[in-house]
Amino acid sequence: MSALRIPLLLLLTGVLGLSGCVSFQPVPLYKLDSGNPGVPAQKNGPAVLLGPVTVADYLQRETLLQRQPDGSLLPSSTGRWAGSLSADIDQVLVRQLAWRLDTQRLVLAPAASGFTPDVQVLLNISRLDSGPQQPAVLEAEWRLLDKQGQLRDSHLIRLQEEHLGTSADQVRAQSLVLQRLAEQMATTVQPLLKEPPVAETPRKPAASKPQKAREPAEEPKIPMAAPVRTDVEVFRF
Numbered sequence: 508m509s510a511l512r513i514p515l516l517l518l519l520t521g522v523l524g525l526s527g528c529v530s531f532q533p534v535p536l537y538k539l540d541s542g543n544p545g546v547p548a549q550k551n552g553p554a555v556l557l558g559p560v561t562v563a564d565y566l567q568r569e570t571l572l573q574r575q576p577d578g579s580l581l582p583s584s585t586g587r588w589a590g591s592l593s594a595d596i597d598q599v600l601v602r603q604l605a606w607r608l609d610t611q612r613l614v615l616a617p618a619a620s621g622f623t624p625d626v627q628v629l630l631n632i633s634r635l636d637s638g639p640q641q642p643a644v645l646e647a648e649w650r651l652l653d654k655q656g657q658l659r660d661s662h663l664i665r666l667q668e669e670h671l672g673t674s675a676d677q678v679r680a681q682s683l684v685l686q687r688l689a690e691q692m693a694t695t696v697q698p699l700l701k702e703p704p705v706a707e708t709p710r711k712p713a714a715s716k717p718q719k720a721r722e723p724a725e726e727p728k729i730p731m732a733a734p735v736r737t738d739v740e741v742f743r744f
Contacts (some may be wrong), residue, residue: 517667536589537571537674540682544606553700556624557601559616561631562593570666571674572639586674596632596685603689604628608696626699627652628692635681643668643680649692650678651699660695 549713565572569590588595597615605613614622629650637643644667651660666687670680 535586535634535674537678538589539592539599539685540677540679541593541602542682542686544602545690547605547611547613549609550611552612553608554565554623555604555613555696556618556622556627557604557613557615557630557677558597559629560593560600562596562635563633566592566632566635567593571678572636574636574641574644575730576638576640579635583674586678592635596635599682599685600630600692603686604693604696605727607690607693608700613666623654625654626696627656630692633704635678635685637670637677639672639677643670643677644689645681645684645685646733647688649695651695653699662691662695664691702723 533678559702565580569592571586571588573583574580600612601615605611615625618624629652630647632645632647632650634644634646644665646665648661648663650658650662653659666684667678668683670676
C-alpha cells in the first residue's frame with residue numbers, strides 16, 4: 508500500500524501545480540502618457556532647469572495605489588507601474604515643458620557643470636492618485652528662480668480629472684492632470700524668459716586712502732664738541 512501512495516501523491520501534486528499555472532495571469536503594467544508633444548524647434552532657446560522635482564514618499568513604488576472612498580490607499584490587484592513612477596513623472600514634464608517653451612535647452616536637475624539656467628523651476632508633487640470611484644487628483648507646488656537665483660514666483664495647484672473606473676482609464680486621467688500641470692507651469696515661466704537681462708551694477712573702485720604728507724627730513728645733527736677740561740692739577744717739585 509505504501510508503494511502505491513507515493514505515485515498517487517506525486518500525481519496529485521503535479522495536477523495542482525498544473526492548475527495553478529493555468530489560472531495564473533500576468534498583471535498589466537502601465538506607464539504615464541506624455542501626450543503628443545512636438546520637438547522644440549529652437550536648439551539655442553532659453554536655458555531652463557527643471558528640478559529638483561520631489562514626489563511624495565507614498566508614490567515611490569511600483570504599486571498602482573487605489574484611493575478608497577474613506578481616503579485610504581490600497582494596492583491594485585489589476586495593474587502596476589512599469590518601473591519608477593517618479594521617473595515617469597520627470598519624463599512627462601520634460602517633454603511637455605520643452606515643447607511648450609520651444610527650447611531644447613531644458614534639462615533635469617542636477618545639471619552638468621557649466622550650465623547656467625535663465626529660469627529654474629522647483630517642483631514638489633504631494634499627491635497623484637485615483638481610485639475606482641475616486642477621480643484622478645494632482646496636488647503640487649512650484650517656484651521660479653531667475654538667473655540670479657532670486658525667487659520670482661510661487662504657485663499652489665490642485666487638478667482633478669474624472670475617469671471610467673478601470674486601471675487603464677485611471678492612468679489616462681493621471682497623465683492628463685500631469686500634462687495640464689506642465690501647461691500651467693509653462694504659462695508662468697514664459698513671461699520671465701521674455702524679461703530683458705538685468706544689467707549688473709558696476710562696482711565702484713575702492714577709494715584710495717589719502718597719502719600722508721611727507722614730513723620734512725630732519726637735518727643731520729652736528730655732534731656737540733665736548734668741553735676741554737682745564738681743571739688739571741699741576742704738581743711742582
